[in-house]
Amino acid sequence: MTLEFPSHLPTIDRTRIATLAERNLADHGDGLLGLVLSGSAGRGMATDRSDLDVFVVLSDEAAAGRTTSHSSDVDEIPWSRSELDTVGAYGTEEWWFRWSCAWAPVLLDRTGGGIAGALRRQATLDPREADAVLIDHDRLDGWVNFAYRALKSNRDGRHPESRLDANESVPWLLDVVFALAGRVRPYNKYLAWELRTHPLDGWPADELLDLVGRLLDGDAAAIRETFVRVRAACAAYDAGRGHMRTTDIFEGWGAELDVFVGQPQPLQA
Template identity: 70%
Template sequence: MPDLVLDLPAWLDADQRAVLTALAARNHEAHGDGLLGLVLSGSAGRAYATARSDLDVVVVLTDEAAAGRSTVHSPDLDEAVDAWSELCDVPAFGTEGWWFRWTYAWAPVLLDRTGGELTRAVHRQAVLTPEEADAVLLDHDRLDGWLNFVYRALKNDRDGRALEARLDAAESVAWLLDVVFALAGRVRPYNKYLPWELREHPLDGWPADPLLDLVGRLLDGDPAAVRESFALVRPACAVHDERRGHTRTTATIDGWGPELALFG
């Protein structure tokens, strides 16, 4: 059947190709036109697999066909099922579905029987609209929360509390990454894929190796790294505000008033 020809990435080996071809045929046999497409996620979908990696595939079905289906796990294949309405839904930050959005980032679409709608829906999951970026940064306090942790880290360092400073600096990392990726209009990757994404899909203004080095030094509690992170985020927020036509992120930072002296 011509519309079951898969667009398989070049890096997959013969065994992986055979598994994926069989999976497509099996789902077509079970669901016919209810099979809308296949998406290859996980390490194999990003040319990042090891000898122990399996294939993570999202089988996209019509809502009717997806009813009663669930994820199937095996040593070689994880076959997750997404109903069409679920794929088209874009969960907000902080909701249960938010965590799964990065599943679709940079994930090859192996089969799209929707005339491109499925491919567009996959891409949409992993990007943030300007309004979503503002929501992450401001409505969900990721920017202000990050400022709180780096401020506490510097206060503890100033007061000779080395362990406490290290803990706060380390805790600031997750918040910092949410801020950095929101400013770039992208969903933050899972930790496993952070180096991969930064190197394979660079963030404008955030070169991979310097940012990864900064993260490592923050995890070590280096107060110089804490101040460096502030020096990088502040102008990035100004650029974001100019692009958005508001001053909300800059105002959040400026709202710390005299306390900002500690960041100098």
């Protein structure tokens, strides 16, 4: 049994994982299908306070009765092959787990590549899933709504209220940006890391992170700039999908979108 470790993983962590692997092999034999390293350690972001998040992929029979075990060094998370192959829809409990598969190194795959393929599937959206996030679950319309409300409050001099709506718009925006790219939005902790190590087309990391920072400050100019970019990205998305569904969302706002071309009021301390 040969384990493949990422180059950044220190020797002490390799030893801990090797011990875990040997124990699971002894316990489950052929029922041990693979090991995946998630969390900060898997992505080269570990600190001296980080533990190891190791997914132990098992046959359905071997996984029966197994539960997650926690220690100060390792969280050992059993995962049946059926669970790995179950792709959760947006808003379900399984959905919130999907990004943990993104860019997570496979340490052991005794399925001939099946585990790596299943991880990629978990972390990406097929066209119907992307449509569902953007349209059926209202993430695009919801983002427009929060951005619109923030600009109206800014226009009317309600700056704390504008900041609140601008802040609330950010999670919706990130869902939209990643769905347009066919990817599951990362956990906030990993946003900058993913944008820099796995760039999004049309959204350079520093530009998007700057926009997010300005949105969190309630910057009305940033809201308007983001609106222009999202609308253009949606038009390109619709062209690729052969429909007009995201464009129709913008069109449905009619003259209300005029607020996106107005002049922002100066921020107040």
